[in-house]
Amino acid sequence: MPTVEIDPDELRELTGKDDKGNEELKTDLFGLGLEYEGETEAGEFELEFAPDRLDRLSVEGVARSLRYQYGDARGIHVPSTNPADWTIEVGKSVPEDRPYVTGAVVRNVDLDDAALESLIQLQEKLHATMGRKRAKGAIGIHDLTMLKGAPGSEGTPTIRYVGVDPDGDRFVPLDSDRELTPAEVLEDHQTGRTYADLVSGYERYPAIYDDIGLFSFPPVINGRRTEVSTDSRDLFVEMTGTDQWTIDRMLAIVCYALSARGATIEDVTVEYPEETLRRPDFATKTKTVAHDRIETILGIDLAPEDVIDLAERSGLEAAIVDEARTDDVPGSEDAERNVAYEVTIPPYRVDVLHPLDVIDDLGRAYGFNDLEPRYPDVGTIGGRHERSRIENAVRTRLVGLGLQDLLNFHMISEVENFDRMGLAPDDDALGAGEPTTITEPYSEDYTSLRTWVLPSLLMVLENNTHRRYPQDLAEIGFTARVDDTENTGVDERRHVAAVLARHDAAYEDAKARLQAVAASFGATVETPPTAHPSFIDGRTAAVVIDGEAVGVIGEIHPEVLVEHDLEVPVAAFEFDLEALR
Amino acid sequence: MQLSQTQVAVLEAASADEARTVDALADATDLPPERVTGAVFALEEAGLVAVEEAVDETVALTEEGRTYAEATLPEVGLYETALEAGADETPAPMGQVIGRSGLEGPQVDIALSNYARKGYGSIDSGELTADPDADPTADGEVGALEALAGDTAADEHPVATLEVDADTLDQLERRGLLERRESTVRTAILTEAGVTELMAGIEAADTVGQVTPELLTSGEWRDADFAAYNVEADAEVVDGGGVHILRQTAERVKDVLVGMxxxxxxxxxxDADFWINDCLFMPQDxxxxxxxxxxxxxxxxHIDELPAALVERxxxxxxxxxxxxxxxYNSPWDEDFARAIALRGHTTSLSARYLSGHQMGRLEPPQRYFSVEKVxxxxxxxxxxxxxxxxxxxxxxxxxxxxxxxxxxxxxFYAxxxxxxxxxxxxxxxxxxxxxxxxxTHPTTGELVEIGNSGIFREEMLEPLGVECDVMAWGLALERLLMLMYGFEDIRDIHxxxxDLELLRETEVTY
Structure with a gap:
């Protein structure tokens, strides 16, 4: 789970709760759904965050949520912005897959070390989450005093977001002291190599220019010239990406965080060839939530004023829109049932898609743990799936015959599944067939799904040679093979498999048990001779149940035994569970 | 004095001069060792033989030990490479020596940690020196490995006859290169009373060992004298069959849910990502x-076909x-991506299939469904x-x-x-x-353990599936429940x- 690091002292300062002890803070944070995971060396809390509340990726946002929880803040706060001075002009040369940009000017910031660290963390966490590792949105924060705006169409200072020749202009990127072209950054700079895949397919690379030249190469790296430090007083925040909504919301979250530290936000004009936007976008949105729905989801009765109160304590604002109908008696249940609220959502909330999300907020403000559990008054009839019933019946029989039931992994290596059994995928034998293979296996031990069960049983025997014999084992297990006639392209089947490993195990021991199982299901079993590469010739038979060849039975070939470090003979069988139905 | 035939046979096979093992007595009497053991204990009780127990300790090389016996110990290999690199005169860079030695993976750490301990040289600031006076042939562990390797047929060596000092054996055991095994050997020797009784001549009682069909049908059982067994003796171990513990837990969960x-x-x-994720309103990015x-x-x-109307919704x-x-979502959506096949990461894909009506036909409320399946x-x-x-x-x-x-x-459910x-x-x-x-709360540790995830399905999930009422759902980890119930620490021992067959055989059942 992702974590965010929060300095408890900063939290106390920003919430104005100097008297809160660390333990008390942890309890309050758990109430927000931020679970305490541990502490850094510097004493910062490591908090696990839920990926919905991306406005809580920094101490400022967490403090804001706590203030609502404490009742020190209510309703919605939207920072005021000063009129735009700067313009971002979007050139036609911008890569068409990454055309969007947004920005804001932030003045009078007071960046001490802690505040700068928090800003950097917020930027990283936003990149990792909403920004989808910078693919969807990338943030660049610059020291405004180091920028020289080009005179724009209105005479205002302007920076330009354009596409640039990969081998064109040079700039000095962060953490470097050499001038590099964008293409060289991707090859020679560590951060460049990390993010090279995001842009290397473009003909022209994204770049931002001021009057002096190229100063940012989004989404890869900023230039050193505009690097932010604790001395920076005014900032230029720009974000580029593949989706305007996403970068606008990321910008709102960053602006709210800086504003919480006393900074002033100033609008920026974004000039696309076709339209002009004023950013940051602090517009609120609304959802209409029915009173009745709130009550059914939470399972409690609430008065409308309670709902409005809960909304304000969640940092939302609710207003009654649908008054009771004229024939409703005021204050009656009918009157409440027809009530609905228009709930206003602040611009930093990226998780509210539906009225249900508002109800969740109200429930959290009410305290879900204060709700009394009740068993739903809903009558239904329970029952097992037919497949699990037959599996159980076969398992009971096998256990009664003295076999230890096993439960093995479905993933296996093709070496175990085929090679070590002496089997090839294109053999005409049980277990052969095209395996379902995994694109990026966890390790070479788990590269595909097993096509049969006996390889797993032999591995268990191999890992237990130090344990007592006899080792009579069985598994009713999942197998899979590629099959184009199936909808999913995979034929998934359950096989019944057993091994008898003991100093005197022989074919007839296996056959005795096979007969017993078949007889329990009223099935006739025949065992005509056959050949199978995993078994000894002359001691191998096909398992024919009710006239259909569905498996194999015999004594495992010494080559396979030795391969599995076994020093006892093994008699075995495996067949398709379907045959017993 | 009257003894059973078995006891007489064992008494006669025993000697007053030398203690004989149960196995030797079994050979001499042609009786199974279990019965001889029983007879020996009965004779001991009667004061006719004295029984002694000794613990026989053997050692055998582990697989790793055998590997080193065939090649050489990693630290010796490192020392030899270090000599070739001239590290006895000037310190050589460690990385270079390791590279040339052909040591890989964990062997590197093993070599390094034993190198200095055994005086082959020293390692300082990434440089390695070799002590020219060190002598691998004088290395006790090397000698011990050779002695233990011997011929492969006899890989169990009685410690008593092994010419290796105890400290070296301990050291090799700590390094995981050998394993010790112990077995109890019982010996019996005639007491004076036993000799006296033998001299006096003992008659075997005409006792009945086993109840046979003949005995029953002939009626001879009426006059038979049934030999007494040592009913306290341990019986042969029988494992029998058993349902896998995790399966037992799964079955119990199924029983409870069916009951509910x-x-x-x-x-x-x-399954297709469509059923695993898209139907669950998981954005594609x-x-x-x-x-x-x-x-x-x-x-x-890719999956062959998806229901077109559902895909659209x-x-x-x-x-x-x-x-x-x-x-x-302000995220891309591509049907081709939805058709990609993966191993399901949760069984909510089954819930999506059932709720969609494509599995069982349209379901009308109320309904309860469950599965306990692999993800x-x-x-x-x-x-x-x-x-x-x-x-x-x-x-x-x-x-x-x-x-x-x-x-x-x-x-x-959890109650x-x-x-x-x-x-x-x-x-x-x-x-x-x-x-x-x-x-x-963990019953023994008192720790708070996460056991599952739950909620009310979003309308963005239900509406496209055609469900017009509420659905609440959850996914819980069966293995977590098992660990809480049994207190297991490593789930890999089980699943x-x-x-470990021993664990499966010996774990108590729950009910």
Missing amino acids: GFQEMAGPHA HPARTHWDRFALEHPT VERAHREGVGPDGEG YRNDTLDPTHLLEFFQIEGWVMADSLSVRDLMGTFEE QFGIHDIEFKPHYNPYTEPSFELFG GTLC
């Missing part, structure tokens, strides 16, 4: 979908949301995490459900397993709202091919 009115679901393990913890299939890659929910002021996650394999594990999936469909109903259902005081932590899932993580 749930029907069981079944469906594909390898959600980290869990592109993240490495998903097992995408290389072959086959699901895509619309992703793009535009559901309801008059619903919003969609696959490309996560780190460790004592508490497996790549494939069982998920207890369940959902309730009814016209009106609240989070209180969800909480009440869990309380009843069946003796787990009370379930805690609910508000949580986020893309496909449920509200959502809760569930925590239970999978590394399972």
Whole structure:
């Protein structure tokens, strides 16, 4: 789970709760759904965050949520912005897959070390989450005093977001002291190599220019010239990406965080060839939530004023829109049932898609743990799936015959599944067939799904040679093979498999048990001779149940035994569970 | 004095001069060792023989030990390479010597940690020196390995006859290069009373060893004198069959859920992302979908066909949301991506299939469904995490459900397993709202353990599936429940091919 690091002292300062002890803070944070995971060396809390509340990726946002929880803040706060001075002009040369940009000017910031660290963390966490590792949105924060705006169409200072020749202009990127072209950054700079895949397919690379030249190469790296430090007083925040909504919301979250530290936000004009936007976008949105729905989801009765109160304590604002109908008696249940609220959502909330999300907020403000559990008054009839019933019946029989039931992994290596059994995928034998293979296996031990069960049983025997014999084992297990006639392209089947490993195990021991199982299901079993590469010739038979060849039975070939470090003979069988139905 | 025939035979085979082992007595009397043991104890009780027990200790090389016996110990290999590199005169860079030595993986650490300990030289600031006076042939561990390797047929060596000092054996055992085994050997020797009795001549009682069909049908049993057994003696160990412990737990969960009115679901393990994720309103650029913890299939890659009308509704929910002021994701949506096949990361894919009406036909409320089936996650394999594990999936469909109903259902379910005081932590899932993580208190450690995830399915999920009422759902980890119930520490001992048969055989059943 992702974590965010929060300095408890900063939290106390920003919430104005100097008297809160660390333990008390942890309890309050758990109430927000931020679970305490541990502490850094510097004493910062490591908090696990839920990926919905991306406005809580920094101490400022967490403090804001706590203030609502404490009742020190209510309703919605939207920072005021000063009129735009700067313009971002979007050139036609911008890569068409990454055309969007947004920005804001932030003045009078007071960046001490802690505040700068928090800003950097917020930027990283936003990149990792909403920004989808910078693919969807990338943030660049610059020291405004180091920028020289080009005179724009209105005479205002302007920076330009354009596409640039990969081998064109040079700039000095962060953490470097050499001038590099964008293409060289991707090859020679560590951060460049990390993010090279995001842009290397473009003909022209994204770049931002001021009057002096190229100063940012989004989404890869900023230039050193505009690097932010604790001395920076005014900032230029720009974000580029593949989706305007996403970068606008990321910008709102960053602006709210800086504003919480006393900074002033100033609008920026974004000039696309076709339209002009004023950013940051602090517009609120609304959802209409029915009173009745709130009550059914939470399972409690609430008065409308309670709902409005809960909304304000969640940092939302609710207003009654649908008054009771004229024939409703005021204050009656009918009157409440027809009530609905228009709930206003602040611009930093990226998780509210539906009225249900508002109800969740109200429930959290009410305290879900204060709700009394009740068993739903809903009558239904329970029952097992037919497949699990037959599996159980076969398992009971096998256990009664003295076999230890096993439960093995479905993933296996093709070496175990085929090679070590002496089997090839294109053999005409049980277990052969095209395996379902995994694109990026966890390790070479788990590269595909097993096509049969006996390889797993032999591995268990191999890992237990130090344990007592006899080792009579069985598994009713999942197998899979590629099959184009199936909808999913995979034929998934359950096989019944057993091994008898003991100093005197022989074919007839296996056959005795096979007969017993078949007889329990009223099935006739025949065992005509056959050949199978995993078994000894002359001691191998096909398992024919009710006239259909569905498996194999015999004594495992010494080559396979030795391969599995076994020093006892093994008699075995495996067949398709379907045959017993 | 009258003794049973077995006892007489054993007494006659015993000697007054030398203690004979049970095995030797069994050979001499042609009786099975178990019966001889029984007779020996009976004779001891009668004061006719004296029994002594000795512990026979043997050692054998482990696989790793055999490897080193064939080649050489890693530190010796390192020393020899160091000499070749001239490290006896000038210190050589460690990395270079290791590279030339051909040591790999954990062997490097083994070599380095033993190198200095055994005086082959020293390691300082990444440089290695070799002591020219060190002599691998004088290395006790090397000698011991050679002695133990011997001929492969006799890989068990009695410690008593082995010419290796105890400290070296301890050291090799600590390094995991050899294993000790112990067995109890019982010997019997005639006492004076035994000799006297023998001299006096002992008659074997005409006792009956076994009740036979002849004895019963002939009526001879009326006059028979049944030889007494040593009924306290240990019997041969019989393991018999047994249901796998994890399966037992799964079965118990199924019983409980069926009792609570749930029907069981079944469906594909390898499934289209559409059923695994898209139907669950998981955006296509959600980290869990592109993240490495998903097992995408290389072959086959895509599902044949998806229900076209459903695909259209699901895509619309992703793009535009559901309801008059619903919003969609600002994320790309591509049918080809939805058709990609993966091993399911949760069995909520089954719930999606059932709720869609494509599995069982359109379901009308009320309904309860469950499954206890495998899911696959490309996560780190460790004592508490497996790549494939069982998920207890369940959902309730009814016209009106609240989070209180969800909480009440869990309380009843876990109470069946003796787990009370379930805690609910508000949580986020893309496909449920509200959502809760569930925590239970470990019965022995008192620790709060996460046991599952739950919530009320979002309308963006239900509306495209054609469900017009409420559905609450959850996914719980079966292995977590097992660990809480049994107190197991490493789940790999139980589930999978590394399972320990001894553990499966000896774990107590629960009911």
